[in-house]
Amino acid sequence: MGKSFSGIRKDVSVVLCGSAGMGVQTVERLLVRIFKQAGYHVFATKEYMSRVRGGMNSVTIRVSSKPVQAEVDRIDVLIPLDKGAIEHVQRRLTGGTLILAEPDYLNDAVKEKCPRCMEVAFTEIAKAIGNKLYSNVVAVGVVGAIFGINPDLLTDFIRKRFSGKEQNVIDENVAAVEKGYEIGNELCEQHQIRMAIEPDSLVNDQILVNGVEAVGLGAIAGGCNFIGAYPMSPSTGLLTFLAKHAREFGIVVEQAEDEIAGVNMAIGAWYAGARAVASTSGGGFALMTEGVSLAGMMESPLVVHLAQRPGPATGLPTRTGQEDLNLALYAGHGEFPRAIFAPGNPQQAFDLTARAFNLAAQYQVPVFILTDQYFVDTYYNTPPFDASAVKVEHHFVETGQAYRRFEITENGISPRGIPGYGKGLVVADSDEHDEAGHITEDLDLRVRMVDKRLSKGRLLEEAVIEPTLWPNEDFKTLVLCWGSTLPIMQEAIAVFGRDDVSLLHFAQVFPLPIDLRQTLEQAETIICLEGNATGQFADLVELHTGISVDEFLLKYNGLNFTVEDVVASLEKMIG
Amino acid sequence: MDAKHYDMGEIDIAWCPGCGDFSILKVLKEALAELDVAPENLVMVSGIGQAAKIPHYLRCNVFNGLHGRSLPAAFAIQSSNPNLTVIAESGDGDMYGEGGNHFIHNIRRNPNMTNLVHNNMVYGLTKGQASPTSQRGFKTPVQVDGVLLEPFNPVAVAIALDASFVARVFIGDREHTKDVFKQAITHKGYALVDILQPCVSFNKVNTFQWFKDNTEKLPPDYDPTSRQQAFAQACRTCEDGKMPVGIFYTNLNKKPYHENIPVYQTDSSPLWQRYRNDNKLKELIERF
Ligand SMILES: Cc1ncc(C[n+]2csc(CCOP(=O)(O)OP(=O)(O)O)c2C)c(N)n1
Numbered sequence: 001m002g003k004s005f006s007g008i009r010k011d012v013s014v015v016l017c018g019s020a021g022m023g024v025q026t027v028e029r030l031l032v033r034i035f036k037q038a039g040y041h042v043f044a045t046k047e048y049m050s051r052v053r054g055g056m057n058s059v060t061i062r063v064s065s066k067p068v069q070a071e072v073d074r075i076d077v078l079i080p081l082d083k084g085a086i087e088h089v090q091r092r093l094t095g096g097t098l099i100l101a102e103p104d105y106l107n108d109a110v111k112e113k114c115p116r117c118m119e120v121a122f123t124e125i126a127k128a129i130g131n132k133l134y135s136n137v138v139a140v141g142v143v144g145a146i147f148g149i150n151p152d153l154l155t156d157f158i159r160k161r162f163s164g165k166e167q168n169v170i171d172e173n174v175a176a177v178e179k180g181y182e183i184g185n186e187l188c189e190q191h192q193i194r195m196a197i198e199p200d201s202l203v204n205d206q207i208l209v210n211g212v213e214a215v216g217l218g219a220i221a222g223g224c225n226f227i228g229a230y231p232m233s234p235s236t237g238l239l240t241f242l243a244k245h246a247r248e249f250g251i252v253v254e255q256a257e258d259e260i261a262g263v264n265m266a267i268g269a270w271y272a273g274a275r276a277v278a279s280t281s282g283g284g285f286a287l288m289t290e291g292v293s294l295a296g297m298m299e300s301p302l303v304v305h306l307a308q309r310p311g312p313a314t315g316l317p318t319r320t321g322q323e324d325l326n327l328a329l330y331a332g333h334g335e336f337p338r339a340i341f342a343p344g345n346p347q348q349a350f351d352l353t354a355r356a357f358n359l360a361a362q363y364q365v366p367v368f369i370l371t372d373q374y375f376v377d378t379y380y381n382t383p384p385f386d387a388s389a390v391k392v393e394h395h396f397v398e399t400g401q402a403y404r405r406f407e408i409t410e411n412g413i414s415p416r417g418i419p420g421y422g423k424g425l426v427v428a429d430s431d432e433h434d435e436a437g438h439i440t441e442d443l444d445l446r447v448r449m450v451d452k453r454l455s456k457g458r459l460l461e462e463a464v465i466e467p468t469l470w471p472n473e474d475f476k477t478l479v480l481c482w483g484s485t486l487p488i489m490q491e492a493i494a495v496f497g498r499d500d501v502s503l504l505h506f507a508q509v510f511p512l513p514i515d516l517r518q519t520l521e522q523a524e525t526i527i528c529l530e531g532n533a534t535g536q537f538a539d540l541v542e543l544h545t546g547i548s549v550d551e552f553l554l555k556y557n558g559l560n561f562t563v564e565d566v567v568a569s570l571e572k573m574i575g
Numbered sequence: 576m577d578a579k580h581y582d583m584g585e586i587d588i589a590w591c592p593g594c595g596d597f598s599i600l601k602v603l604k605e606a607l608a609e610l611d612v613a614p615e616n617l618v619m620v621s622g623i624g625q626a627a628k629i630p631h632y633l634r635c636n637v638f639n640g641l642h643g644r645s646l647p648a649a650f651a652i653q654s655s656n657p658n659l660t661v662i663a664e665s666g667d668g669d670m671y672g673e674g675g676n677h678f679i680h681n682i683r684r685n686p687n688m689t690n691l692v693h694n695n696m697v698y699g700l701t702k703g704q705a706s707p708t709s710q711r712g713f714k715t716p717v718q719v720d721g722v723l724l725e726p727f728n729p730v731a732v733a734i735a736l737d738a739s740f741v742a743r744v745f746i747g748d749r750e751h752t753k754d755v756f757k758q759a760i761t762h763k764g765y766a767l768v769d770i771l772q773p774c775v776s777f778n779k780v781n782t783f784q785w786f787k788d789n790t791e792k793l794p795p796d797y798d799p800t801s802r803q804q805a806f807a808q809a810c811r812t813c814e815d816g817k818m819p820v821g822i823f824y825t826n827l828n829k830k831p832y833h834e835n836i837p838v839y840q841t842d843s844s845p846l847w848q849r850y851r852n853d854n855k856l857k858e859l860i861e862r863f
């Protein structure tokens with residue numbers, strides 16, 4: 001790890017880079033599926049600029065004999081699809097990086113830094129076949145050969161992929177991939193390149209989902225049937241995912257005029273017995289905060305997907321960060337309980353999103369799911385989610401004549417009625433209210449109502465998802481992390497290779513486990529890793545346990561942590 | 576059904592004696608009773624303000640949400656359960672000011688709901704600042720030199736957006752108001768009724784008598800299906816004569832929102848009665 005590419009590798013990172021519209025995405029989609037079909041473990045993530053054309057975007061694909069779930073800095077194979085591409089990823093190149101590039105993309109400086117760069121006249125070859133647009137497919141063929149992919153798999157895949165097109169387009173694409181394959185083979189021989197990635201029979205039955213698809217599938221599994229949302233990167237994926245499946249699963253999907261409408265729609269929908277989600281990023285969530293407070297007062301279930309990006313204000317719209325924990329934690333005026341999830345991998349995203357709907361319904365509180373740009377755009381093969389393990393818990397009752405929506409009960413939870421189901425009337429109010437739901441200024445009743453609402457916070461504490469301690473129960477150094485950084489941290493600890501270091505990953509960041517202090521007390525050194533500049537989670541942990549973190553590993557340049565980042569920092573701190 | 580059906584019994588009503596809100600409440604109960612709308616099937620959605628307290632004063636399901644935000648909630652309630660009768664009711668400040676953006680876009684959705692707006696041309700609850708519909712020159716502790724802004728014309732805006740039912744009434748004419756309410760509630764789609772209402776505490780200009788003197792009914796032979804005519808009538812303000820009242824515009828060719836979305840095309844049951852489709856979900860997961 002971190003060393004240059006040499007000899008045989010079982011774990012290779014391939015980077016595609018080019019300006020928007022140059023086919024980075026096309027090549028990514030083709031290659032990732034081809035690798036998976038070949039039985040390789042595969043991972044992909046992207047970073048992109050906030051513009052529709054031009055700019056520079058890159059995709060990192062990792063291919064391995066073993067599961068790969070985290071981004072690395074190093075580039076083993078680079079395919080620049082544009083002139084400025086090499087420059088864009090300059091800092092990630094090593095002496096071992098293999099570059100497959102159009103002849104005029106390579107200059108002497110590059111050739112000197114990366115002796116293994118090879119000229120492939122993708123465009124010329126594509127033109128000879130019929131159209132320069134085929135250059136991307138030629139590249140797929142070259143990479144296929146280098147990775148020892150069965151040529152029949154390649155041609156079958158391309159044929160299927162373009163099956164809707166005219167016959168000559170299909171034929172020319174097939175010719176392009178075959179030509180690429182031939183060139184790739186020649187290069188392998190000339191330069192003695194060999195990848196030794198072994199297929200794993202498990203991969204074939206696995207699925208490839210990115211973070212936001214996992215949230216979307218989890219939402220459907222949790223019985224979600226309503227979304228009102230306003231587009232905002234990087235949260236929009238959930239809106240489009242549910243829109244795509246609205247017909248199949250009976251989901252009301254409405255693009256709201258703003259996030260304020262979005263969250264008020266969600267609360268209205270829950271009131272009428274639907275299961276709604278609001279989805280947004282930091283700026284939109286800021287607009288939702290009055291609605292969050294409404295859910296607190298009305299004791300309405302509410303699920304909000306908050307996909308983080310760097311702020312303040314518009315910040316870096318297409319970049320990643322973990323800066324909105326405090327926002328989610330303190331959003332909404334007044335005092336009321338809430339729960340916050342921050343999944344670390346697609347499986348957790350599926351489970352916790354489904355759980356968010358049940359938890360919100362049961363305790364009648366807002367529940368937030370924090371993701372981020374890196375998380376929503378990252379995908380890798382993972383075992384298929386088991387929806388049958390998740391039950392949709394409705395938690396509403398048929399009302400009787402004397403029904404009172406805010407009846408004070410022993411545990412603080414009032415049975416939730418919905419209008420039109422039963423003889424009772426469901427009265428919900430944003431003013432302080434009596435048990436029947438009507439406005440009150442009885443200040444003693446006010447105190448009872450506050451206590452009732454807050455008592456649900458204790459129930460949420462009892463229902464907390466425990467953090468993951470990995471890999472060892474015994475440790476000297478404990479690295480705290482939350483949300484999307486889990487797989488990066490896992491790989492970094494494995495690479496760092498010391499068995500006195502463990503990580504404690506929080507997929508639920510609020511409330512925190514009651515006995516967290518005991519776990520932290522076992523550590524000699526506590527490090528907190530977060531994608532922000534101020535250590536928001538460390539503050540929360542200290543508030544909760546009285547224990548402060550010894551070292552911080554913070555990143556806030558808009559990019560996610562990479563395995564090398566973390567390993568280098570660990571070496572500095574405790575190496 | 577008897578209007579008493581909606582009575583709350585002995586309750587404390589927060590409105591000032593003599594306020595037009597009382598008449599609106601009475602007329603609304605009568606209209607609902609004449610239409611046989613069962614209280615259990617009725618959801619009154621409101622925001623915050625004096626007008627917005629109305630749902631608490633009649634027996635029904637209530638969603639009394641945030642200032643300005645009744646329409647998104649009402650839209651969602653209606654589209655989660657199209658069997659409910661949904662009325663979104665609040666003041667002019669709430670609907671046209673704080674909730675102005677929702678007012679516009681909710682019309683575009685055309686949900687099957689009634690939107691009743693108490694237009695007293697003032698902010699009552701916050702004690703007398705200008706509202707979006709306050710007339711030019713109206714003096715308040717904030718607008719010390721009188722309102723300088725063009726008054727918001729909700730009827731014209733709604734017609735411009737091709738709302739499917741647009742009316743204005745003066746609560747001084749109870750029979751007319753009731754008739755319009757009934758038509759609005761039975762209308763399939765979005766129905767706006769802007770209700771001119773005196774505020775005896777904070778609007779000493781637009782009084783009962785002022786509304787009486789400055790309004791007149793649309794002509795008897797008026798055709799509400801012509802958008803051009805409707806717009807022309809809507810543009811008549813009290814600055815250049817009398818404000819018309821009545822049903823300005825109806826467009827009966829529009830389908831309500833829930834009939835346009837796939838969710839209710841083969842299954843008319845409300846969302847709360849539905850179950851997750853396990854087989855389809857399993858299939859979907861395996862497709863990835
Ligand atoms: C977000 C927010 N801003 C301001 C207020 C204060 N507020 C409550 S009601 C109201 C205006 C009420 O005017 P209108 O809607 O015309 O109702 P009226 O009292 O005249 O019936 C205002 C400004 C609030 N409750 N919430």
Ligand code: SF4
Nearest residue numbers: 591594625699774775
């Ligand atoms: S403030 Fe005006 S509108 Fe409000 S109750 Fe009093 S009189 Fe009616």
Ligand SMILES: [Mg+2]
Nearest residue numbers: 666667697699
């Ligand atoms: Mg008013």
